[in-house]
Amino acid sequence: MFDIELVSILLPAFVAGLLVLSTHVVLGQQVLKRGIIFIDLAIAQVAALGAIVSHIDHDIEQLPFSHVWMPALFALAGAGVIAWMATKFKGELEAFIGCFYVLSAVGAMLLLANDPHGAELLKQLMSGQILWVSWSQLLLPAIVSALILAAIAIKPDLLDGISFYFLFAMVITLSVELVGVYLVFSTLILPALALNKYLGKAKLALAYGVGVIGYIFGLALSASYDLPSGAAIVATLAISALLFRMTISRINQSNAEVTR
Template sequence: MLDLDLLPILIPAFVAGLLVLSTHVVLGRQVLKRGIIFIDLAIAQVAALGAIVSHMDHSIEELPFSHVWMPALFALVGAGFIAWLSKRFADELEAIIGCFYVLSAVAAMLLLSNDPHGAELLKQLMSGQILWVNWSQLVLPAIVSAAILALIVMKPQVLDGAGFYFLFAIVITLSVELIGVYLVFSTLILPALALNKYQGKGLLALAYVVGFVGYIAGLILSATYDLPSGAAIVAALAMSAILMRVFLSMKASKTASSLSN
């Protein structure tokens, strides 16, 4: 049974999840549309690499907000590189992005190989520490998420051009800081994949439902059974996406059967 004393921890974590979902559901659909599934992993890993470089260089680490602007700088450079690649190697883009991710991950491992706290830092960046998010950490992501959503609403064409990659880099940088690389990837892809074949109304709303259910179920499972929060939420998101896809498939079959009769 859920311990109500954990609510002061769970509520900020859930709000962090909602903030991430607010932008990732929209961007995830664009990722599937472009067929560049690995871009979120690649950019998230590059942002994590920036955080590691900041950690390794104490002169950078001591600068104000280096934990934000250093990963953002790496992510923006990575996004610019992928945007350049998309115009010149479109037919091989997904494979190159996959290689880009692997090279970034290897670079992170090499940089931390002699750091006594390297394994812990790498685990934190990959799996995230969503349960330890506090309200002050949510201020900047909330402002940036609201600004990006407003831009998308006012100028939806921004998602079709190269500007998509730079918006993506900014969003991913903030998300990795809050929830880690694995959960960033799952939040982008699973709600979008759940609705990928759906042609009816309320597509975005249903995608948000998938994410909402996944986050709240994952956090409750994590708190109740003392499970790693990131892994529990990823598993819950996957189950939520599968159930939504099965439900919509059954609904479509039922509708088709009714029409044929």
Template sequence: MVELIDILLPAFVAGLLVLSTHVPLGYQVLKRGIIFIDLAIAQIAGLGAVVVQTTDIGHHLPGANYIVAALFALSGAGIIALFERFAKQQLEALIGCLYVLSATGAFLLLANDPHGGDLLKQVLSGQILWVTFSDLYLHMALYAGIVALMVFKPVLLSGKWFYFIFAIAITSSVQMVGVFLVFSTLIIPALATVKLARFKTRFAYLIGVLAYLIGLIASATWDLPSGSAIVWSLAMVAIIVTLLMHKFSIIKT
């Protein structure tokens, strides 16, 4: 039992860190109507990680995995910001194209790598169950800065800086939990609560906390892929909470 807690506790803290930024960012994504930006930016960051693994950059640059992934994500954010300015009507389609190009780019880079399948699985599904507290210190500092910006300078989320804040947060999250869980954490709690008249952020965090807890316990108990288990937990908890909110008539009509 103690050993199980030692495994689950840092993973749960990692989930709380991701939730701390992704819930408010998820509302911004829904407000802007750019649902697939998180998938695109996350996949672009993942492509950066693949580039590090398939080249010798990591031997020459300390922290190369995060730095290169962040540079790729920031570049993607800059491109999307340009799309919004010059091709707003086609924005969602162009974001989808970026996602496909980055995903297939990773496949091409890993085509002749015997461990390519494992790396792709790690980028997409993550390894949250094997995160340790020593892995989290840098992410804690980074998320603390992002949350501080959201609290004290919320206007930044309404302008072009949103894309760059988003890219930095996504890069950190992909390192911990993978592309699928990044998308689900951003969209599912926000989508389930966006029509609430009051306390929508609190309910969104509640959905996320319960889902991460249930998913991690299920993953450790039945030896399931942790990222996939949490994604399904997010969906099921969100459905249950939404039904309860309808039952008690606390959703705006």
């Protein structure tokens, strides 16, 4: 039987997933190319830290759209710190970013230590609540995603310099609000990793395919078995990425045997 109520929940959640994928697949390939895997976790965690500060400071919480601009300020500041570290600690950058992530995570735990709703807020920021996303929440991410993709299309070298870190921060801020830290990391890394060894021209399109398949099956699994949506999508994204990676390895092996 066609369940309209279920579709009304899943459709905005799926669109939220598509919005996250639209920018994260492109940026994820750049993250893998630079070898700074922890940057997404670090920036996402810093953005979450901004959301926590907004939550515990009632004066800030009462300001309009504080749940958006406060995490954005923290994420941009975090991007500035990482951009500075990239110029000073090139050989150790990944280690420094990992430390930055851990300190941000510990800061979040300390700030919420005496908050009666702290555990629930922390869980929400980490795992996300994509199933409860409303259409109104998608407007700003849609506009920002479109502007960023247009900027990258017009000027691709934005991904090569320090500007990458600030584009990254803006994207991550909105994504954490929609899907949580764990899903932000998975959406960035897993599609990029699945196609990392692929040498064909359709690399970007296939990476989007990995993500779309992961989100479709993850949302369906979550809705069918009442599972946490973020965790379910991370699992199906991982399976989708693994299957694509294995298929590409076999294709590369077959091509190598043919050319011998």
